[in-house]
Amino acid sequence: MSLDVTFLGTGSAYPSPHRGASALVLRMDGECWMFDCGEGTQTQSMRSHIRAGKISKVFISHLHGDHVFGLPGLLCTVSLNTPPDSPQRPRCVDIYGPRGLRHFLRVTLGLTASQLLFPYAVHELEPTSDQCPEEGQLSREVTAAHGALHPQEQEGRSIALDPGSDSYLLFEDDRFEVRAFRLFHRVPSFGFCVQEKDRPGRLKTELLKELGVKPGPLYGRLKSGETLTLDSGRVLTPGEVLEEDIPGRKVCVLGDCSSVLGRAHVRLCAGADILVHEATLGDEQQEKAAEHGHSTPKTAAAVAWECHVRKLVLYHFSQRYKPVTLQKDGDGDDVRELKGQAEEALQGTGIEVVLAEDFLTLSIPLKRTR
Amino acid sequence: MSLDVTFLGTGSAYPSPHRGASALVLRMDGECWMFDCGEGTQTQSMRSHIRAGKISKVFISHLHGDHVFGLPGLLCTVSLNTPPDSPQRPRCVDIYGPRGLRHFLRVTLGLTASQLLFPYAVHELEPTSDQCPEEGQLSREVTAAHGALHPQEQEGRSIALDPGSDSYLLFEDDRFEVRAFRLFHRVPSFGFCVQEKDRPGRLKTELLKELGVKPGPLYGRLKSGETLTLDSGRVLTPGEVLEEDIPGRKVCVLGDCSSVLGRAHVRLCAGADILVHEATLGDEQQEKAAEHGHSTPKTAAAVAWECHVRKLVLYHFSQRYKPVTLQKDGDGDDVRELKGQAEEALQGTGIEVVLAEDFLTLSIPLKRTR
Numbered sequence: 001m002s003l004d005v006t007f008l009g010t011g012s013a014y015p016s017p018h019r020g021a022s023a024l025v026l027r028m029d030g031e032c033w034m035f036d037c038g039e040g041t042q043t044q045s046m047r048s049h050i051r052a053g054k055i056s057k058v059f060i061s062h063l064h065g066d067h068v069f070g071l072p073g074l075l076c077t078v079s080l081n082t083p084p085d086s087p088q089r090p091r092c093v094d095i096y097g098p099r100g101l102r103h104f105l106r107v108t109l110g111l112t113a114s115q116l117l118f119p120y121a122v123h124e125l126e127p128t129s130d131q132c133p134e135e136g137q138l139s140r141e142v143t144a145a146h147g148a149l150h151p152q153e154q155e156g157r158s159i160a161l162d163p164g165s166d167s168y169l170l171f172e173d174d175r176f177e178v179r180a181f182r183l184f185h186r187v188p189s190f191g192f193c194v195q196e197k198d199r200p201g202r203l204k205t206e207l208l209k210e211l212g213v214k215p216g217p218l219y220g221r222l223k224s225g226e227t228l229t230l231d232s233g234r235v236l237t238p239g240e241v242l243e244e245d246i247p248g249r250k251v252c253v254l255g256d257c258s259s260v261l262g263r264a265h266v267r268l269c270a271g272a273d274i275l276v277h278e279a280t281l282g283d284e285q286q287e288k289a290a291e292h293g294h295s296t297p298k299t300a301a302a303v304a305w306e307c308h309v310r311k312l313v314l315y316h317f318s319q320r321y322k323p324v325t326l327q328k329d330g331d332g333d334d335v336r337e338l339k340g341q342a343e344e345a346l347q348g349t350g351i352e353v354v355l356a357e358d359f360l361t362l363s364i365p366l367k368r369t370r
Numbered sequence: 371m372s373l374d375v376t377f378l379g380t381g382s383a384y385p386s387p388h389r390g391a392s393a394l395v396l397r398m399d400g401e402c403w404m405f406d407c408g409e410g411t412q413t414q415s416m417r418s419h420i421r422a423g424k425i426s427k428v429f430i431s432h433l434h435g436d437h438v439f440g441l442p443g444l445l446c447t448v449s450l451n452t453p454p455d456s457p458q459r460p461r462c463v464d465i466y467g468p469r470g471l472r473h474f475l476r477v478t479l480g481l482t483a484s485q486l487l488f489p490y491a492v493h494e495l496e497p498t499s500d501q502c503p504e505e506g507q508l509s510r511e512v513t514a515a516h517g518a519l520h521p522q523e524q525e526g527r528s529i530a531l532d533p534g535s536d537s538y539l540l541f542e543d544d545r546f547e548v549r550a551f552r553l554f555h556r557v558p559s560f561g562f563c564v565q566e567k568d569r570p571g572r573l574k575t576e577l578l579k580e581l582g583v584k585p586g587p588l589y590g591r592l593k594s595g596e597t598l599t600l601d602s603g604r605v606l607t608p609g610e611v612l613e614e615d616i617p618g619r620k621v622c623v624l625g626d627c628s629s630v631l632g633r634a635h636v637r638l639c640a641g642a643d644i645l646v647h648e649a650t651l652g653d654e655q656q657e658k659a660a661e662h663g664h665s666t667p668k669t670a671a672a673v674a675w676e677c678h679v680r681k682l683v684l685y686h687f688s689q690r691y692k693p694v695t696l697q698k699d700g701d702g703d704d705v706r707e708l709k710g711q712a713e714e715a716l717q718g719t720g721i722e723v724v725l726a727e728d729f730l731t732l733s734i735p736l737k738r739t740r
Contacts, residue, residue: 014447015413021443039443040410043385065446065482073391073409073439077384100481107477110512111470112435113557142480147511187483 001029001175003196003249003364005274007356008044010315012256012280012294013066015040018323020358021066022316024276025050026194026251033057034074035192035253035276041070042077048359052078053086057171059178060097061255062189063104063138068097072108079116092154093120096170096180098127098188099158100143106150121156125168125180127188128161131261132293136187166264167193176248181264183257186293190255193268196248200225204241211236249273249364252309256280256316258290260303269307273364276356277303278316283341297338301345301353312346314338315356323357371399371545373566373619373734375644377726378414380685382626382650382664383436385410388693390728391436392686394646395420396564396621403427404444405562405623405646411440412447418729422448423456427541429548430467431625432559433474433508438467442478449486462524463490466540466550468497468558469528470513476520491526495538495550497558498531501631502663506557536634537563546618551634553627556663560625563638566618570595574611581606619643619734622679626650626686628660630673639677643734646726647673648686653711667708671715671723682716684708685726693727 004027009020021038025045032054034041045052052074060068075093095101102122109116129137149155159168161182168180168190176196183189200223208219211234218228228236250272254260257278269275277300281289286296297314304312321335335355342353354362374397379390391408395415402424404411415422422444430438445463465471472492479486499507519525529538531552538550538560546566553559570593578589581604588598598606620642624630627648639645647670651659656666667684674682691705705725712723724732 013450014443015410017413017417039440040385040413043387043410047387063482065443065478065484068482069439069443069478070409073384073435076435080383104477104481107474108435108439111474111508112433112438113506113508114435136483138481138483141517146516 001366003028003251004361005251005276005313005364006048006050006361007315007358008041008048008050009038010317010356010358011066011319012278012316013319015066016319018326019317019319020044021070023070024253024315024356025055027054030054031056033059033194035059036061036067036255037071037074038066039069039073042074044358045074049361053082056091056093058093058095058097059170059180059192059253060095060101061183061192061253062185062187063098063100064187064256067255068101068104071095072105072112072114075105075109075116075120076112076114079118082117084117091118093118094171095120095122095156096159097122097125098190099124100138102156103143103145106145106147106153109150116152119152119154121154123156123170124158125170125190126158126160128182128261131182131184131188132186136185138187166262167268179268181268182261183255184259184261184293185256189257191257191260191265191269192253193265193272194251194253195268196250198245198248200238201243201245204243208241247367249367251364252276252307254278254303256294258293258295258299265303266306269303269309272307272309274311274313274362275304275307275309276313276315279314279338279342280316280318282338297342298345301342301351304342304351305346305349309351311352311354311362312342313354313356313362314342324355325357371736373398373621374731375621375646375683375734376418376420376731377685377728378411378418378420379408380687380726380728381436381689382648382686383689385436386689388696389687389689390414391440393440394623394685394726395425397424400424401426403429403564405429406431406437406625407441407444408436409439409443412444414728415444419731423452426461426463428463428465428467429540429550429562429623430465430471431553431562431623432555432557433468433470434557434626437625438471438474441465442475442482442484445475445479445486445490446482446484449488452487454487461488463488464541465490465492465526466529467492467495468560469494470508472526473513473515476515476517476523479520486522489522489524491524493527493529493540495540495560496528496530498552498631501552501554501558502556506555508557536632537638549638551638552631553625554629554631554663555626559627561627561630561635561639562623563635563642564621564623565638566620568615568618570608571613571615574613578611617737619737621734622646622677624648624673626664628663628665628669635673636676639673639679642677642679644681644683644732645674645677645679646683646685649684649708649712650686650688652708667712668715671712671721674712674721675716675719679721681722681724681732682712683724683726683732684712694725695727
């Protein structure tokens with residue numbers, strides 16, 4: 001299965017003609033999962049190879065406008081552009097995000113009389129009180145979704161922190177497990193870890209031939225984990241004839257933060273193929289960044305290092321940093337300096353640093369061995 | 371005083387890379403008034419000569435997402451880009467729109483913890499029940515703004531229809547009067563009429579010389595309407611020494627509609643310099659347009675004709691109509707056909723038809739005579 005990440009917006013605070021507001025898409029066979037949806041994300045997606053109609057899940061890291069103002073419009077446009085009888089129509093768009101997101105969507109869609117051609121459900125993460133300064137905490141009175149469900153809204157879950165794992169289990173099926181963990185920002189913010197499940201290793205075909213098992217349906221049954229008894233009476237377990245499991249891929253996307261809360265991320269993000277981390281300002285502005293609940297490349301590098309990830313992708317740059325392709329000699333605020341700062345912090349670790357730009361796509365190839 | 375209109379979005383239903391969602395700006399000395407604010411309007415304004423920080427009033431025609439989803443983000447970005455001690459900071463941004471707009475802003479700004487560096491007030495227009503089909507009417511339960519004011523929100527007015535004039539008086543000062551009138555659409559929708567006040571005519575300087583009044587402060591006092599007594603005892607009224615009043619300019623912007631309700635517009639929009647009217651689809655799709663509460667060029671032309679306006683500007687085109695500059699020979703759905711249909715309907719009337727495109731600016735020159 002192919003897996004890639006496409007950045008639709010890499011700017012902080014607001015969208016500009018050079019950098020969209022926060023949004024990225026994890027694309028897999030047949031569906032897309034979106035992480036954050038700042039204003040203008042639907043237009044950015046039209047400019048990209050992403051087909052917004054394929055979006056089946058949305059993860060909102062936190063309720064700042066530059067991460068969520070594009071969501072009502074995106075849902076409306078997907079609906080408008082989906083033929084009513086299309087088989088591509090999502091069964092239900094599952095939306096995950098902090099408490100308050102359900103109310104946000106119910107009011108924005110409700111007041112604009114927006115009807116969708118598909119159902120949606122908002123699954124709210126219950127923040128803990130230490131995720132942000134006191135003034136950033138929204139009371140239950142403000143965040144509670146009042147009144148009736150939107151006509152296309154399905155009852156969503158309220159997901160509390162699992163104290164054992166210090167994380168939130170958002171979703172699990174036979175291909176993926178998605179968990180969230182807590183970040184520290186000006187308002188409750190979350191990181192998301194998408195873990196692909198391990199796949200069974202390759203069949204030892206030489207061995208099977210020796211045992212007289214011919215290629216055919218039996219191979220498939222062994223690969224899917226079945227124990228077989230051959231005509232000879234020999235019992236064959238999958239463990240005998242399969243190479244070691246092929247590890248699943250892992251993509252981690254952190255919302256705005258000046259730090260990660262707790263230690264869950266070290267295990268959750270361990271060895272991630274891609275860790276997407278904000279770097280709003282350069283290291284020389286560390287104090288200002290922290291004051292606004294943001295990170296610098298050094299902060300991001302420290303997280304990448306403690307999780308021993310393969311690739312650190314920086315994004316969510318202050319709008320003062322132009323995209324590399326528009327950077328001219330002599331311009332100040334060169335985004336490449338942010339990359340240099342992270343690389344310096346990660347020297348000798350083998351962790352690759354990548355600067356995200358709008359429309360950058362990163363493939364995550366299948367693994368072959370552990 | 372210079373006066374011009376700039377279109378920031380001319381597409382219907384949703385923003386696309388070719389046509390932004392609905393938004394236009396009336397620019398005058400020192401300030402800008404915005405009409406509708408679809409998603410992405412802030413980015414469109416960055417691409418234009420409009421300085422969003424100058425926006426002092428916003429008029430929202432109706433609460434469909436393609437006309438309002440950009441408003442919370444626009445306010446936030448204006449605030450972020452305004453130095454806290456700037457003299458250019460608007461004293462208070464006055465926002466006018468249908469009942470429900472106050473709740474929309476309070477919830478979107480509140481849940482995203484958006485703080486503004488300036489106050490705002492939402493003045494709500496109370497729709498009448500015949501402005502839309504029954505299913506498009508939002509109950510008071512849905513539209514009522516709950517809870518406390520947003521920290522930067524000032525108490526706004528609730529404006530009812532004035533039965534005498536069949537219109538809503540939104541605003542009046544020594545330069546302008548702005549009124550709204552009712553349209554028929556799928557949800558309550560309004561048209562806005564910005565009437566510049568008449569200015570006193572030129573001084574009859576020859577006559578004044580004959581009377582022995584020399585150029586100087588007396589000229590200014592006469593022009594501002596003062597009656598003077600000369601040393602000779604002669605009483606001089608402004609009417610004697612001033613040419614006829616110079617009529618003020620008039621710009622009318624109609625929101626989405628399939629028709630205008632009542633007859634107020636005929637008087638309000640009479641002789642308008644510019645009438646901006648939607649034309650979502652071509653005349654050949656009149657039935658479909660009406661079914662969705664929209665107009666075709668013929669509908670727009672009929673309104674322009676009954677108001678005897680000078681210039682009819684068509685906008686809010688279905689996204690199937692590319693901008694003229696991107697239209698290729700052989701492409702279907704040529705927006706120029708919409709212009710042709712309006713021109714045909716207005717043949718011989720002297721009313722000019724203009725196709726709006728994103729970033730088109732139309733100047734409205736000062737008048738000299740009636």
